Amino acid sequence: MGDHQHGPAKGMLRWLYTTNHKDIGTLYLWFSFAMFLLGGFFAMVIRAELFQPGMQLVEPAFFNQMTTLHGLVMVFGAIMPSFVGLANWLIPMMIGAPDMALPRMNNWSFWILPPAFLMLASTLFMEGGAPAFGWTFYAPLSTTYAPPSVTFFIFAIHILGVSSIMGSINIIATVMNMRAPGMTYMKMPMFVWTWLITAFLLVAVMPVLAGAVTMMLMDIHFGTSFFSAAGGGDPVLFQHIFWFFGHPEVYIIILPAFGVVSQIIPAFSRKPLFGYASMVYATASIAFLSFVVWAHHMYTVGMPVAGELFFMYATMLIAVPTGVKVFNWISTMWRGSLSFETPMLFSIGFLVLFTLGGFTGLMLSIAPADFQYHDTYFVVAHFHYVMVAGAVFSMTAAIYYWLPKWCGRMYSESMGKIHFWISFIGFNITFFPQHFVGLAGMPRRIPDYALQFADFNMMSSIGAFIYGASQLLFLYNVIATIVSGERVSDEKVWDGAEGLEWTVPTPAPYHTFEEPPLVSKPAGTF
Amino acid sequence: MGRIFSGVLLALFASFTAAQNQVxxxxxxxxxxxxxxxxxxxxxxxxxxxxxxxxxxxxxxxxAHRKSRGHEASQFHExxxxxxxxxxxxxxxxxxxxxxxxxxxxxxxxNDEAELDVLITGHQWKWKYEYLDETGENISFFSNLTTPQEEIYNTEAKGDHYLLEVDEPLVIPTNTKVRFLITANDVIHSWWVPELAVKRDAIPGFINEAWTRVPQEGIYRGQCTELCGAYHGFMPVVVHAVSPEEFQAWQAAKRGAAQAESQLAMQTLSADELMAQGKAVYETSCGACHGAQGEGGIGNAIAGSSVVMGDLSQHMAIVAKGVAGTAMQAFDAQLNEVELAAVLTYQRNAFGNNTGDIVQPGDVTGMSNG
Missing domain, CATH: 1.10.287 (Helix Hairpins)
Incomplete structure (x- = not known):
């Protein structure tokens, strides 16, 4: 076994060869932040063009490349890898395991990501330009009518699918086999639960996405007609396959975010999570329902009315377990002893804005009303409330919450609070008016718009620049913390924090739980 | 920072005072x-x-339950x-x-018991309307954006209906159940008129149904709502609802005009007539991709093009049948003989191409279905 106390290898190659869950978690987090800035840059181009009616900065074809890459980079490059990074850092420490179950595969599942995104980004410089068919890449716009770079896009999707599947198998294997003695399933922290369920969702749907892009590849290069009506295929089939992946995908993004908030709210309420068991059941119900609601993205494709009714009712049902979660979080806060450090602020921001996005989601589930909402800015507003104020706010809360544990230094609380308020205000200035222009009739994915949408679009763009700038403050705060933050040495950085990760020294040593701890108390008990 | 902030305040103020901001x-x-x-x-x-x-x-x-107020946490949890x-x-x-x-x-x-059927076909980037008639004398036409490039590229002031105006709107009678049969020629589009609450995807190979009954006369505007390529934002829908009597008169006029045009196709036109009409056709059907001055864009340049300045039959075949796998569409379905002849003549003589070739409607007969 050798020396138990050894630290990381020296030099840059440490990062290439590492099989340590903490190193790999760090790699994932930095990579996802780089992708967040890249995707954010694309968003700034979009908002700059939409600042005023008329074409000013880019051509319509390039605008479409920006919306496409913005979506792809944010979903697959920023949000998903960031939560995988968090899982890598935290799951072993939360269940009392020394590392992930499959450490070499862990290294591989990270290191295939950067080449995949490099390839995707390189399509911008190819003849015919980058993919310009939206992140949902509906055929035949993405097949017969696609630029030649679509083949690189397909290969990139395949690689990141492989990465996600390996990452998920690793998480499932770790959670199922490496829990410390006494850590039963119903004692696991909520974050571990939500990730376990998410990992199953990923294993189930990433192959479906791979199937969809493979069928595209066949249509483009090998003369098949899966999605071409002229050859006897079916363009709507593409949408069914895509959304059979795509709807679980949005829960893949949001469930770990639920997990994070379920750790942070109890810590700053100094009170255990209310309704732990019902939270687990609600998460599982949401995951199950996510497989039977996909066609609510397709109300206008001309499905039979029986299909519309089924998908409408099933979609409305999701409001029940989601509501249970929101009520549980608020009951956790109720009669607690609340304090409002940056992680808590972002969690409350999440709670309010995610719920708002949930309400518009419920409105969108109503099929006849969706005929008016579908593919307008109302939808854009809805999913940015759940993706940005949901997933990104929760991820930001997670970084502030666990960063002191990871590096043994405290971030600047005042800068964190300023970051929160600028983000919160900037986000709402950006996306709240988009509800209005959507309801008033502005379609999404257009580079230029009619004059009645001008004022709100200008507001939205100003908000986007504010929100974008606030992320640079975040970057600065994180780097400043790592380099020169005030040292903390308490095992429990936060007085209300509960869980095994707070029992190891601060900063967390390179290897933790080489001897498994004995768990007797239920999760989050005080 | 201060300027941005005052900008936000200004935008907020403007938004809530201006009456035209629909929320x-x-x-x-x-x-x-x-x-x-x-x-x-x-x-x-x-x-x-x-x-x-x-x-x-x-x-x-x-x-009420903040630590700073000294609130002690209860420990209830289920x-x-x-x-x-x-x-x-x-x-x-x-x-x-x-x-x-x-x-x-x-x-x-x-969708049952419709009194009028209109086939709507989405093309990159225009709508085609065809009134299905039992006699087989269908009226059909394309509806193109008329907002000039100068307004889009900000060299001229934008009009009231910027991006929501077309050369020929869909005309339907009021108080009549009109059924729309919606399909597409190339990629998926979506036909939406907010004030009629009709939105249906136009999908190649499928025919979707929707319907409306408009009680009052008026002009209703909408847009394509499914990303359909570069000019997705530039294919508006405009519907004129007119009284049934007016609708009858409009139909008769359209049939008359169609006959006159088919007669015109048998005549020989002057170079000036062809160039003038060719310029108009070029601007609505070609300019978006090939550039207002034939300089190219999404499509190849027309100015100095070897196709345009070369063999006429090859040039004609590309314009009429399109180029598979590219955005170049088959224009025989969209333009009639006169328009095809005119635009070919225009392309062969404008932008410094000066081939001196004159293409007559008779030369393209058989290429067109329009």
Whole structure:
């Protein structure tokens, strides 16, 4: 076994060869932040063009490349890898395991990501330009009518699918086999639960996405007609396959975010999570329902009315377990002893804005009303409330919450609070008016718009620049913390924090739980 | 920072003082539109009430149960009764929403007994309207954006209906059940008129149905709502609802014009006539891709093109049949003989091409279905 106390290898190659869950978690987090800035840059181009009616900065074809890459980079490059990074850092420490179950595969599942995104980004410089068919890449716009770079896009999707599947198998294997003695399933922290369920969702749907892009590849290069009506295929089939992946995908993004908030709210309420068991059941119900609601993205494709009714009712049902979660979080806060450090602020921001996005989601589930909402800015507003104020706010809360544990230094609380308020205000200035222009009739994915949408679009763009700038403050705060933050040495950085990760020294040593701890108390008990 | 902030305030101020900023869905002019609007408002208000109640509890807690006020944390953490209550109550509220939603949806799907059928075909980037007539004398035409490039590229002031104006709108009679049969020629489009509450995807190989009955005369504007390529934002829908009498007169006039045009196709036109019409056709059908000055863009340059300056039959074949696998469409389905002849003549003589070739409608007969 050798020396138990050894630290990381020296030099840059440490990062290439590492099989340590903490190193790999760090790699994932930095990579996802780089992708967040890249995707954010694309968003700034979009908002700059939409600042005023008329074409000013880019051509319509390039605008479409920006919306496409913005979506792809944010979903697959920023949000998903960031939560995988968090899982890598935290799951072993939360269940009392020394590392992930499959450490070499862990290294591989990270290191295939950067080449995949490099390839995707390189399509911008190819003849015919980058993919310009939206992140949902509906055929035949993405097949017969696609630029030649679509083949690189397909290969990139395949690689990141492989990465996600390996990452998920690793998480499932770790959670199922490496829990410390006494850590039963119903004692696991909520974050571990939500990730376990998410990992199953990923294993189930990433192959479906791979199937969809493979069928595209066949249509483009090998003369098949899966999605071409002229050859006897079916363009709507593409949408069914895509959304059979795509709807679980949005829960893949949001469930770990639920997990994070379920750790942070109890810590700053100094009170255990209310309704732990019902939270687990609600998460599982949401995951199950996510497989039977996909066609609510397709109300206008001309499905039979029986299909519309089924998908409408099933979609409305999701409001029940989601509501249970929101009520549980608020009951956790109720009669607690609340304090409002940056992680808590972002969690409350999440709670309010995610719920708002949930309400518009419920409105969108109503099929006849969706005929008016579908593919307008109302939808854009809805999913940015759940993706940005949901997933990104929760991820930001997670970084502030666990960063002191990871590096043994405290971030600047005042800068964190300023970051929160600028983000919160900037986000709402950006996306709240988009509800209005959507309801008033502005379609999404257009580079230029009619004059009645001008004022709100200008507001939205100003908000986007504010929100974008606030992320640079975040970057600065994180780097400043790592380099020169005030040292903390308490095992429990936060007085209300509960869980095994707070029992190891601060900063967390390179290897933790080489001897498994004995768990007797239920999760989050005080 | 200060300037940005004052910019935000200004935008806010402008937004809430200017009357034209619509913040809600339009109830539209049709019965279905009004039903959908009521449904939308009902669900929105239910959400608002629930939201206010839930967040009132949260903000009270944030105010009253703070550590800085010395509040001690209780340690309660479950209650089966409460959990059951907040599972069952939302479920009942959802049933209350599902009932009106279902009945409105069934209405939307009632496509029977239409008095007029219009086939709508989405093309990159224009709509084609075809009035299906039992006699087989269908009226059909394309509806192109008329907003000039100068307005889009900000060299001229933008008009009132910027991006929402077309050369030939869809004309339908009021108080008549009109059924739309919606399909597409290339990629998926979506035909939407907010005030009629009709949105249906136009999918190649499929024919979707939708319908409307417009009670009042007027001009209703909408847009394509499914990303369909570079000029997705530039294919508006404009519907003129006119009285049934006016509609009859319009149909008769369209039939007359179609006959006159087919006679014109048998004549020989002068170079000036061909160039003038060719310029107009070029600007609506070619300019977006090939550039207003033939300089190219999404499509190849026309100025100095070896195709345009080379063999006429090859040039004609490309314009009429398109180039498979590219954005170059088959224009024989969109332009009639006169228009094809004119645009070929124009391309061969404009932008310094000066080949001196004159193409007559008779030369392209057989290439066109338009």
């Amino acid at each position: 809600n869905m339009s109830p539209g002019v049709t019965e279905i539109g009004a039903d959908i609007f009521e449904l939308h408002m009902l669900i929105m208000w239910i959400c608002v009430v629930i939201g206010v109640a839930v967040f009132a509890v949260m903000f009270y807690s944030i105010y 209650s089966t009764k409460v959990e059951i209550a907040w599972t069952v109550v939302p479920f009942l509220i959802l049933i209350g929403m599902a009932v009106p939603a279902t009945s409105t949806l069934l209405e939307v799907y009632d």
